[in-house]
Amino acid sequence: MGNFSTFSVAASGLYAAQAGLYTTGHNMSNVDTLGYCRQRILQNDFLYRVAGSNFSGPMKVGLGTDISSINQIRNQFLDIQYRQENPKLHFYDVKYQSGTEIESIIGELQSDYRTQSVIQDLWDAINEIALNPEGLEVRGNFISTAVTFLDKADNVYNRLIDYQYNLDGQVREDVDKINQLGEEIKRCNELIAKNEISGDNANDYRDVRNNALDELSKLIKIDYKENQDGSVTVLIEGNELVANNVVNKLGLRYTSTDYSFVEPVFTNSASILPYDETGLNAKALFSLTGKVGSAYNNDNGHLKALLITRGIEPANSFTTPDEINSTKFEYERDVFNLSCTIPKVMREMDTLVNSIVKLVNNSVSPLVLVNAGPPPVYDKAPDSSSPYGIDENKSQHIEVFSRKYMDRFTGGVYNNEDPDNYYSLYTIGNIEINPMLLNAEDYDKIAFSASGDISDTTLPLEILDKWKSKFISYGSGEDKSIDDFYGFIVNNIGVTTGEAKNFVEEQEILVAQVDNKRKEVSGVSLDEEMTNMLTYQHAYNASARVVNVIDSMIDKIINGTGRVGI
Numbered sequence: 001m002g003n004f005s006t007f008s009v010a011a012s013g014l015y016a017a018q019a020g021l022y023t024t025g026h027n028m029s030n031v032d033t034l035g036y037c038r039q040r041i042l043q044n045d046f047l048y049r050v051a052g053s054n055f056s057g058p059m060k061v062g063l064g065t066d067i068s069s070i071n072q073i074r075n076q077f078l079d080i081q082y083r084q085e086n087p088k089l090h091f092y093d094v095k096y097q098s099g100t101e102i103e104s105i106i107g108e109l110q111s112d113y114r115t116q117s118v119i120q121d122l123w124d125a126i127n128e129i130a131l132n133p134e135g136l137e138v139r140g141n142f143i144s145t146a147v148t149f150l151d152k153a154d155n156v157y158n159r160l161i162d163y164q165y166n167l168d169g170q171v172r173e174d175v176d177k178i179n180q181l182g183e184e185i186k187r188c189n190e191l192i193a194k195n196e197i198s199g200d201n202a203n204d205y206r207d208v209r210n211n212a213l214d215e216l217s218k219l220i221k222i223d224y225k226e227n228q229d230g231s232v233t234v235l236i237e238g239n240e241l242v243a244n245n246v247v248n249k250l251g252l253r254y255t256s257t258d259y260s261f262v263e264p265v266f267t268n269s270a271s272i273l274p275y276d277e278t279g280l281n282a283k284a285l286f287s288l289t290g291k292v293g294s295a296y297n298n299d300n301g302h303l304k305a306l307l308i309t310r311g312i313e314p315a316n317s318f319t320t321p322d323e324i325n326s327t328k329f330e331y332e333r334d335v336f337n338l339s340c341t342i343p344k345v346m347r348e349m350d351t352l353v354n355s356i357v358k359l360v361n362n363s364v365s366p367l368v369l370v371n372a373g374p375p376p377v378y379d380k381a382p383d384s385s386s387p388y389g390i391d392e393n394k395s396q397h398i399e400v401f402s403r404k405y406m407d408r409f410t411g412g413v414y415n416n417e418d419p420d421n422y423y424s425l426y427t428i429g430n431i432e433i434n435p436m437l438l439n440a441e442d443y444d445k446i447a448f449s450a451s452g453d454i455s456d457t458t459l460p461l462e463i464l465d466k467w468k469s470k471f472i473s474y475g476s477g478e479d480k481s482i483d484d485f486y487g488f489i490v491n492n493i494g495v496t497t498g499e500a501k502n503f504v505e506e507q508e509i510l511v512a513q514v515d516n517k518r519k520e521v522s523g524v525s526l527d528e529e530m531t532n533m534l535t536y537q538h539a540y541n542a543s544a545r546v547v548n549v550i551d552s553m554i555d556k557i558i559n560g561t562g563r564v565g566i
Contacts, residue, residue, distance in 0.1 A: 007550045009065075013543030016043055016065040020536035023070055027524045028533075035211035037072040037522040038529075039203050044068050070201050075521045079210070082514045083217040087300035089507040090218045092500045094305035095341075098167070099497025102345055105159045106490070107152075116486060118152045121145045122356070123467060123482075129448055130460035139443035146360075146400060147433055153353045157346065157428040160314075164342055167310035168261050174219050174303040175250045175264050178236070181219075182247040184212045189231035189245060196230050220285075221300035237285055239266065253282055255312040255333075263288065263307065279329040288312065289332040291339070294503075311340030316427045317350040318419040319343070341496070348474070348489045350428050355472045356482060357401040357426050363463050364447045365399040367414055378414035398445050401426065402434040 023041050030036040043065050107114040125142040132138050188209035195202035209232065216222055216234070223235040234242040241248055251267035254260065254275040262272055265282035273282055285303075292298050292308050299305075312333055321334035337343050367378040380397050399408045405423040406415055418424045436442055448459050470479040480488060 007547065010543045010546035010550065012065045014540060014547065016041070016067055017536045017540035017543060019067050019070070021533065021540065024529050024533045024536060028526060028529045031524040031526060033207075035214065036207055036524065037074050037203070037210070038524045039070050039072055041070050042068045070203065072203050072206060073522055074210075075518065078514055078518045078521065079213075082511065082518060083213060083222060085507065085511050085514060086214070086217040087219075087221050087302075088294075089504065089511050090302040091299050091305040092503040092507060094302055094309060095500035096497060096504050098163075098305075098309045098341060099493060099500055101163060102160070102342070102493055103490075103497065105163065106156055106345075106349075106493070113152070115152055115156060116490075118145075118149050119356070119482065119486060122149045123464070126360075126460055126463055126467075130464065133448060133460065136440065136443050139446060139448075140440060142446075143400075143433060143437055143443065149356075150401070150431055150433065153349070153428045153431075156349060160342055160346055160349075164261065164310050164314065167306050167342075171262060171264070171303065171306050171310070172252065174306065175252060178216065178219055178241070178264075178303070179247070179249045181212045181216045182234070182241050182249065185209055185216075185232065185234060185242045186245060186247050188212070189242070192230040202230065217301075219302045220304065221298075239283075239285065250285060251282065253284070259313045261310065261313060263312075264303065277327050277330055279333075289336050308339075309341045311343035312337040313343070315343035315347045315350075316425070317347055317354045318417070318425055318427060319347055320419065345489065345493065348485075348492075351472065351474055352482065352485055352489065353428050353431070354426050355485070357431060359463065359466055359471075359482075361399040361401055361408075361426075363459060363466075365397040365408060375416050375418075378416075380409060380412050380414075398436055398447065399434055400437065400446060401431050404430050404432050 019041050023039050027038045107116075122142075122145050125138070125145040128138040129135075129142060188205045191205045192202040192209070195205070213222065213224060213232075213234070216236075220236045222241075223238075224232050226232050231245070232242070233240065233244075239248070248266055249268070250264045251269050251273065252262040253265045253267070253273040255263050257275050264285040265273065266285065267273060267282040269282075276282075286307060288307065290296075292304070315338060319334075319338065321331050321338070323331045326334065338347060368380070369376060370379050371377040397409070402408060403423065403426060408415065415424060417426060423430060437445060468481050468483070470481050470484070472480045472482065472485045474480065474485065474488075
C-alpha cells in the first residue's frame with residue numbers, strides 16, 4: 001500500500017510540474033501580446049493520512065500536490081486608476097487637436113493670407129482712399145481687398161462647418177465602437193462564466209475583456225464591478241451598458257432640424273431618431289447642458305470632447321437663445337451650444353465681420369432712425385442733410401457690402417435684419433460686394449465724400465477713426481475695437497489650446513506611469529519565466545525519477561519474485 005501511495009504522490013508532482021511548465025510556456029508565448037496578463041499556478045498540499053502518533057499527537061503523511069487555481073497577476077487598483085485617468089487624457093487630446101485645427105482654419109499658423117492680414121489690408125485700402133480720394137485705382141484696390149476679405153470670411157466659416165461634419169463623423173464612429181465593445185464584454189462575460197463554472201481556466205478571456213474595458217475608457221467615463229459568476233457590469237456616464245448579459249446599445253438622434261449632426265441616445269431603433277424639442281423620445285447619454293471642465297469633474301472621454309467641440313449646430317452673430325419662445329429643453333441646449341468650441345468661434349468671427357460690414361455700409365450709405373420700434377424703422381438720409389454723391393458721377397446711398405437676396409432699401413425704407421430670416425442678415429455666407437460696384441467705371445459711385453466733392457477726405461478718416469474706437473459690444477465685457485476684438489478671438493483660442501496641450505502632456509505622463517506599474521505587475525519577464533521553467537523542469541524530472549523507481553520495484557516484485565520455489 002505504501003508504494004502505491006508514494007506513486008500517487010509522485011504522479012501528483014508530475015501533474016503539478018506539467019501544469020507549471022504549460023503555464024510558463026503560455027506566458028512566454030504571449031510576451032508580445034497586447035494586454036496579456038501573466039499567469040501563475042497556485043499549489044497546495046492534497047489530503048493527509050495518519051501514519052501513527054507520538055507524544056505530540058498524530059503523525060500525518062501528505063498524499064501529494066494539488067493545483068488549486070491558475071491566477072492572473074493583476075493589480076485591480078491600478079486598473080481602476082488607469083481607467084479613471086485615461087478618459088481625461090483623450091478628452092483633452094481632442095480639445096488640443098481641435099484647437100490646433102481651428103487656429104489653422106483661421107490662418108494664424110500660415111505665413112500669409114491670415115485673417116488678421118486680410119483685415120489689415122482692408123484698413124490700409126481705406127487709408128489709401130483718405131490719402132488719394134480722387135484715384136480710381138485706390139478705389140479699385142479697396143473693392144478688390146473687400147472681395148478678398150469676404151472670401152476669407154466665407155473660407156473660414158465654411159471650413160469650420162466642414163470640421164463640424166468631420167467631428168460628427170467621429171461621433172458616429174465612437175458610438176459604433178462603444179456598441180462593439182459592449183458586445184465584446186458581454187461575449188467574454190458569457191465565456192468566462194461558462195468556463196469557470198465547469199472548473200476550466202478562462203484567463204485569456206479575462207485578458208480580452210480587460211482590453212475592451214481599457215479601450216472603452218478612452219471613449220467615455222466608465223464604472224464597473226465584477227459579479228460572483230465572473231461577469232462584469234459596466235456603466236457609462238452612470239447608465240448601464242452591459243448588465244445581466246444584456247447590452248443596452250447606443251443609438252443616434254439628430255440635434256436639430258436644420259443640420260444632420262447627431263447625439264448619442266439609448267434606443268433600440270436602427271435608424272437615427274428625429275430631433276425632439278422636448279428631448280423625451282429617447283434618453284440622451286449626455287445632457288448637453290451645463291458646464292464641462294476639470295472643476296466639475298466631468299471632463300472625461302473622447303466622445304464627450306467631440307460633442308462639446310462640435311456643438312449642436314453652427315452659429316452666427318445673430319444666434320441668441322430665446323427663453324420666451326423656446327421650450328426649456330431647447331433654451332438650455334441653445335445656451336450650451338454657444339459655449340461649445342466651434343459655434344463660439346463662429347459667432348465671434350461673424351460678429352467681427354458683421355461689425356466691419358456695418359461700419360463701412362452705415363458710413364457710405366447712412367440711415368436715419370424714424371421710429372425706435374421695435375422693430376426700428378430707418379430711412380435713407382435726406383439729400384439736403386447728407387448730400388452723398390450729389391455730383392453726376394456718383395449715385396447716392398449705394399452700400400459696399402450687400403445681402404445676396406435682399407436690397408438695402410425697399411421704397412426708401414431700410415430692410416431690417418430678422419434673426420428668423422437668414423436672407424435678411426449681414427452674416428457670413430449671405431454677404432457679397434454690391435454688384436453695382438464691381439466694374440471699374442462704377443468705382444466712383446462709392447460715396448466716400450460727405451460734401452459731394454470727390455477730393456473730400458472727411459468720411460474715410462471718420463471710418464478709420466471709428467475702426468480704432470471701441471464700438472463692438474460682445475457679452476458682458478468691455479466694448480472692443482476691431483483689432484482688439486480679433487485679438488480677443490485669437491487669444492481665447494490660443495489660451496484654450498495651450499491649456500489643453502499642457503493638460504495632455506501632464507496626463508500622458510500620469511497615464512504612462514500607471515500603465516508602466518501595471519506592466520511591472522502583469523507583464524511577462526522572460527528571465528523570470530526561464531527560471532520558473534527550470535524549476536518546474538527539475539520538479540518534473542524528480543517526480544519522474546520517483547515514478548521510475550516505483551515502477552522498477554513493482555516490476556521486480558511481480559516479475560522477479562514470481563518464480564521462487566518452482
